Each structure stands twice: as C-alpha cells, then as structure tokens.
Amino acid sequence: MSGRIVFKGAVLLDRTGIRVGDLAIEGDLITSAEAAVEPGPGDTVVDARGGVVLPALVDSHTHLRVPGGEEAETLASGTMAAAMGGYAAVLAMPNTTPALDNPARIAQMLAAAADLPVKVLASGTITKERAGAELSPLAALSKAGVKLVTDDGSGVQDANLMRRALQYGAELGLIVAEHCEVESLFGGGVMNEGPLSAGLGLRGIPAVAEEVMVARDIELARATRARLHLLHLSTGRSAELVERAKADGVPVTAEVTPHHLLMAEDLLRGYGSVYKVNPPLRTDEDRRALWRYLARGAFDVIGTDHAPHPRWRKEATLDDAAFGMLGLQHALSAVYTGALGALEDGVRPERLPGEVSASIAGLGFDESKAARLAWLWQIAAMMSWQPARLLGLGDDFVGRLAAGSRANLVLFDDSSEWTPTAASILSKAGNSPYLGLRLSGRIEEVVVDGRRLVGSGELISEGNWH
Ligand SMILES: [Zn+2]
Secondary structure (H helix, E strand, C coil), rough: CCCCCEEEEEEEECCCCEEEEEEEECCEEEEECCCCCCCCCCCEECCHHHEEEEEEEEEEEECCCCCCCCCCCCCCHHHHHHHHHEEEEECCCCCCCCCCCHHHHHHHHHHHHHCCCCCECCEECEHHHCCCEEEHHHHHHHHCCEEEEEEECCCCCCCCHHHHHHHHHHCCEEEEEEEECCCCHCCCCCCCCCCCHHHHCCCCEEHHHHHHHHHHHHHHHHHHCCCCCCCCCCHHHHHHHHHHHHCCCCCCCEEEHHHHHHHHHHCCCCCCCCHHCCCCCCHHHHHHHHHHHHHHCCCCECCCCCCCCCCHCCCCCCCCCCCCEEEEHHHHHHHHHHHHHHHHHHCCCCCCCCCHHHHHHHHCHHHHHHHHHHHHHHHHHHHHHHHHHCCCCCCCCCCCCCEEEEEEEEEEEEEEEECCHHHHCCCCCCCCEEEEEEEEEEEEEEEECEEEEEEEECCHHHHHCC
16 A cells, blocks of 8 residues: 555654644655645545544563463464554563573564564563573573563562572673562462452462562662563552662662553452452552552553463462453553543652653643643653663654654544443453453554554454464
8 A cells, every 4th residue: 555644633742742733654654743744645544633643552561472372362363452552562471381481482483473563572581491490591592682581470589590680681781570479478369468358258469479579679689780670560569669779779670560550459359350460459559559659750661461361261260260361452541541540639740851741731731631641641651662662672663753753653542431342352362351441542543664553443454464
C-alpha cells in the first residue's frame, strides 16, 4: 500500500511535551508533525480529534512462553496481543522450558520472532536453568545481544551468587533484574497475607517476602555499584526502600505492573483464580501507596508481567491454579484507569519536566483535562521511552513525534469508557483479569515501523503474523 497515513487534529504527546496538530507518516518515518497536513489521493486519513497520539509502548516484562509453553501462547499470538495493546517491542522473559540461559537457545527464539511486526527482544537467565546454583554464561549472553538477565519466576536466594551476578553484570554492562521473593518467607501462599487471607481461609504471601529481598539487593547494588533492576514491586514499603536508595545514589531502577496499580486483594473474595498472581495483589492501601511513590519518581517503568496460561492451569481451585495474568492487550487502559483514581485521591505526577508542564498549560484546556494529560504523559514515559532506554533500544526507537522520527505510535481515545470481552482477547490464553471491568481510555490506532497494525480499534494486517 502506498500513500501516507495522516492523523488529523490530534493532541500529540511525546517526551518533549504536548501540542496539537496533524501528523503524517510516509514509509517508516514521521514526515510532518504539528503543522496542518492536507491529505491527498491515496492517503489514509485518521480523524484523531478528541484523541491523543503518543509514542508506541515498549514492554519490559513479557512472558511469551516460547520455547515450551506454546499451549499458552505463541510468538504470533503474544505479539498480536502486544500490537493491540500499542506495543512496538516486548522483552521476552527467559523462564521458558528449557530456560533461555545460553546464546544458542536465545538465537533460536529470536530467529523465530524475526519477521513479526512487533519487535521481540531477548533476556537471559542469571543462573543456569534458573536453578539458583551456578551463574549462566553472562559474557556469552551479553555478546549475544542480551541487555538484561533475570531468574524471574523466582528470586536469587543465595546472596553471594547475587553479588557475583551484579559484579559480572557491571563489568559486562548487563542489567541484573530481580524477582524479589525470599522463598523461606513465601510460605506456599496463594494471596496477600493479612486479615483477608485469614478470613478466607487461604494461605498468605507476606509483604516481607518481597521487601527483605528488595532491601538485600539494594545493599548489594550499593556495595558493588552495579545496575540493579527490581521487577514488579507490589508494596508501599518496597517503593519506599527504592525511593531512599535512589536518593542515596544507588544505581537501582524499579518496575511496577498495571495490575498492582489498578487492583487489590479484595478481588480474591470470590476465590477467582484469575486474580492469583505473584507477587500477589496487595491491600488497597499498598495500591494507593504505589501511586504516591510513582508520582514522586520511585518507579522507572510499568511492565505488564503478561503471563498467559492454558485454561486447565487457571480453571482450578486457588490452591492449584497457576500464578499469573494476561496484561499486554489492556495495559495502557488499565494504568490510565488507575491514574484517574489516583487523581481523585489528589495524587498528581510531581516530576514532570518544566517544559512539559509548560506545554500542557499552553494548550488552554480546563484544569481537569490538563491534570489527566499530565498523568498520560507520565504513563507514556514509563511505558514507552523509559523502558526503551532501559532495554537499550536507543532514543530513536520511540519517544519523539517529529519529522524524521520513526513511525512507532498509538492513537489513544482518552475519553472513551469500555469493558473488554473474552471474544476480543488475542492471546492464545484467556486469563485476563480485565474482562467485565470498566476501563477508561482505549487504543484506536497502532502504527509500528510505519505499518498500521490496529485501525479503528481492530487488529488489521493480520496476514503479517503468518
Ligand atoms: Zn516475577
């Protein structure tokens, strides 16, 4: 298909600020932004009035389940869900069967993903087979292009092994990413430990199982000066520890998930195993605390922890069901819905760059619209260009909507309200916690490398996945 894609009358949001105007795409580049564009014959015109065009998203935490878990997800189904969710790239986590702990396996997975419309990046394990006993060949992994290593699914229990991983990681320029969980404190739980778990008669996972490892790893990063990244933090206390470590200059970054920002443990009252996830949904007090710390800059990225499971592994009692929930397809709406709740609580992003705040003020919107746009900017930073930077994608991959920038972008209708249905799920698995939930804001268009993957809220170019 030739011709340009022209977005008319959008609010354009990128890392430099927010403005209003048209945007044109030709080939894989943005050729014009802000100035009025007159569409010609052959151009595809998108009426973007009332919506916000923002850089495409990058997920720092996706379980694609390849190799070994194709019953739950395939590279094609996972990246279709990613495209619907506005993602131009996802980081595949290495807790597969077998684990991605050596360059040959990683090369094989990447080769299979090479032609997909959404870019798949690989991570590697910290320890061989994620067994927590012996370091993976970190130098070889780094040479193979891996930027981040993690034993995600479990934490590195041996403190000295973690220290050595950080030391080697620092030498190699690798980010060592921890799933913070002390197994001896985990206690075989299925939900957050507290009065609710006791009342429901379910075994609990205490907050300290996470917080003790957060504290340990921060001290190891302080001692080694190595780049530590903490995955899916779920408690207010974890966020506080990160905030203090950052203030001390410890080289730590942290991730929070859409589900921990939107949902809390009370959803488990109905014993629904779709809400079983690790770390567990915490108290609503923790959830609100995550927003307050996020507003102050404690977190760097929002990663989905997209965790597909075959039906039989989730349609079981809470004790028997697998941990994990889908995330890619609804992440942006889920986070935006959570942000509107935070706004009602009086929480606003406190770290917007001056030029960004000034650009919002200059648009002349009413106070409430301006506050919502400020949150959307903060969310875009944490779901788009900050994860891109973390994963070494380079500043040109996403983040700028300007002539000459790569055409990786999303049109988000921030005023629509909707309820996702099971029929719309593109993952092979169906374990989404967002079905039947009222969400604010919806992705209408997705363009990756100049290709329109989503149009009018529907996946298009389906043939690209086969
Ligand atoms: Zn994890």
